[in-house]
Amino acid sequence: MATQHSRSAARLMISPAVLLLLGWMIVPLAMTLYFSFQRYNLLMPGQGGFVGFENYRYFLSDPAFFSALTNTLLLVGGVLFITVVGGVFLAMLMDQPFWGQGIVRVLVIAPFFVMPTVSALVWKNMFMNPVSGLFAFLAKGLGLEPFDFLAQAPLMSIILIVSWQWLPFATLILLTAFQSLDSEQLEAAEMDGASPVSRFLFIMLPHLSRAITVVILIQTIFLLSIFAEILVTTNGGPGTASTNLTYLVYAQSLLQFDVGGGSAGGVIAIILANIVAIFLMRMIGKNLET
């Protein structure tokens, strides 16, 4: 099969990508690591110096740290849950024959093309605002007290906004998986008298498992660093109710301009992200076996 020649050629061809990514990873990482042991505030030049683990100690003992950790996990988990369940359902629906399939598909994937900042601004101002938002208007129409989404359920509101953006992505990938499903196998099962539920559980779901794995993996990567939506809607509040790790790092490095503290937070966020990643790979990685 592969000759010695092609093997060395392969190494040569993969190297630009690997070297570039290695550089992209190592250079900022090295700088971040370096800064994380320095006292370095942009607004107070000339107060530098090595401070050991002080930045880490401060970041880890921040009262907001623990809630940021749980919020990050809740945010990722919540969005994954909604998009996967919703995506399976939507993909199944889209896979059925109906009139205007092309147009509906276009409508459903549209949110994926919207910039995160734009979608957060639109949801916050035009829908969730408890006085002039559309939801408040609907609630009043039904004789209910308008619900103040971003104050009473900030994290849930952000999960909803982010889910709206990512649902099309999950639906698309799951739809292609549905389309490759063997319909004869389904029919045979139907003949044998299998109920719709068991057909779904024992034929469709196993077939979808690879696609679901892909959705979870890719979305997790993007969701761990959700930031723009929080900045635009709640600024991490009220209190720390919607602060995730990325936002906490932001507050440290771009609100207080404490580069040292922000870098320490960045290093911690990277470590935690990688723990999540390893955990994910362990759990679902075998599904990706190629």
Next chain:
Amino acid sequence: MKLTYRALMGACAVAALSTGATAETITIATVNNGQMIQMQGLTDDFTAKNPDIDVEWVTLEENILRQRVTTDVATKGGQYDVMTIGTYEVPIWGKQGWLVPLSDLPESYDADDILPAIRGGLTVDGELYAAPFYGESSMVMYRRDLMEAAGLEMPEAPTWEFIGEAARAMTDRDAEIYGICLRGKAGWGENMAFLTAMGNSFGARWFDMDWKPQFDTEAWANTLNFYINLMTDAGPPGASSNGFNENLALFQTGKCGMWIDATVAASFVTNPAESTVADQVGFALAPDNGLGKRGNWLWAWSLAIPAGTQKEEAAKKFVEWATSKDYLELVAAKDGWANVPPGTRTSLYENPEYAEIPFAKMTLDSINSADPNNPAVDPVPYVGVQFAAIPEFQGIATAVGQQFSAALAGTTSVEDALANAQNLATREMTRAGYIK
């Protein structure tokens, strides 16, 4: 299509500009507020007077702008030649030597004409480091019709007690009329600007003379309790996410009886094109508690030049143009006196035409009654009315603001919010080395 035509014209204009590149181009970073948009629209007047200078505008939302210019000036990135900054940044940056001093502006600029309170806030060790573009304080804006219906009369200088009574009397939840609208959205420039100024009138302060945070004092407990009780009884729903804009929209659509906020709002709420209550608005000084301080702040959006820019001369010409007396007249000729950038020059308030504007006097009185050097009842080690001009403030105050916002939303108690605020402020002040 007219739109495409305009767009094409725009594109051609850019092409023309970039080819005739003998002119020097200065980049100006500014906030997307109405007065700055107006200035951007008048750029032609500047380039006509200075044909050798081209102007590039970077207009951004306030928070993003602040983050961008601070990063750039602190790292000496050199991306901007003129920056729009506030009275919070100027003293800090001036002290660091990050700004070009403006004391050598020509005689015709008449720097002595700048309102003393505003000028003081932009001066460090006798050097002027930024030129004020517009200045503001805060005051009470109220609906005369609702006040009358409630059988009350607004004094020119109300007390908090009166505000509380009036707000409760004006509230009619079924008709969606809320007696008072106040800021609740977390942020050092949002709810904390209001609450810090309000705290001053209740005898509260941020730090004592040893830089110890003061949130464990009775004065702060009184401030926060009064605020939250008032908002619970007479405020609109969702107040904890309301900032300046949200309250403005509420007031303009007739849902607020009173609103205590920036004096610049006066020209918005009295503009019949935008406001449904334009002819019913009255003004009064920010309330007090009989302790000698009123709950009004002082702010000036100002133009400054970062040290190290290659285009200092051109940048100075621009700053001079945009903050001059001539600029005020230019705006007045185009959009009327009600729309000129307020609160910077004594001569504007001496102008009989401007004095006819209903909110002119109240704005000037409010600005003059704020004292950044002695903001609180008790002595303080910092400068600033609704902020403390130290680099750590924006981070700490935003976190404190989150706590107070949570208390308003009802997700934390007042006691817990104050205790958390005290803890986190102490933590950060210790880390920054203020508390030994």
Next chain:
Amino acid sequence: MSRAVSTRRKAITTAAAWTIGLAIFFPILWTIITSFKTEAEAIASPPSLFNFHWTLENYFAVQERSNYFRHFWNSVVISLGSTLLGLAIAIPAAWSMAFVPTKRTKDVLMWMLSTKMLPPVGVLIPIYLMFRDTGLLDTRIGLVVVLTLINLPIIVWMLFTYFKEIPGEILEASRMDGATLRSEILYVLTPMAVPGIASTLLLNVILAWNEAFWTLNLTAAKAAPLTAFIASYSSPEGLFYAKLSAASTMAIAPILILGWFSQKQLVRGLTFGAVK
């Protein structure tokens, strides 16, 4: 054999699908409608869906204030440039992973994906300093480089999954005929992988177009794309829903139209190896 579907069932499915489709699309539709209202109508209660005075004034106001076409062009250059550069680097890499796999291929792939987990806010200041020293601040080149690096892992992975589905025998046959490695990739592999490459290109243009952290923080005036354009319309003092809606519509319209026209292509290719 396709299953026979009763008309009744098809009607029910149609109703359900359209209801859900419209509900998902509604926020975008609402934004577009609001962009044609006056500022006062945009916050009016009760809001009106169609029965208002339609106006283009917001679009004129936006065009007067900002140079939309410059932002638009920057967005095009940055998203297309970074995607093409990414493809040029990723195609050879994906080739070698797919056709000359080693024990570590999967680890390399996962490691590449893990570089995407670096939280951008934590490294902004270091990168800003590097850009300042290399003169890359506010240049399109700088942004192309950063966005290429950010999206490279996704590009490599997508391509890898396509290439794997191409039977290796075809490549070997061409090699027997004396094709060099270069012509093997250029003339045999690439044409066969066109659907995959096309959808990779589409997905990455979308991701790059919508990237809002680096594009906002590393630019000022000259290289600022549409994300910066949006940032000048969010929450100013005064009423802003209608103008924000107009600016939003202008910012998302190009990519929305591109996405709609190419959705078949996107759907066909967007599998990430999920379908066997």
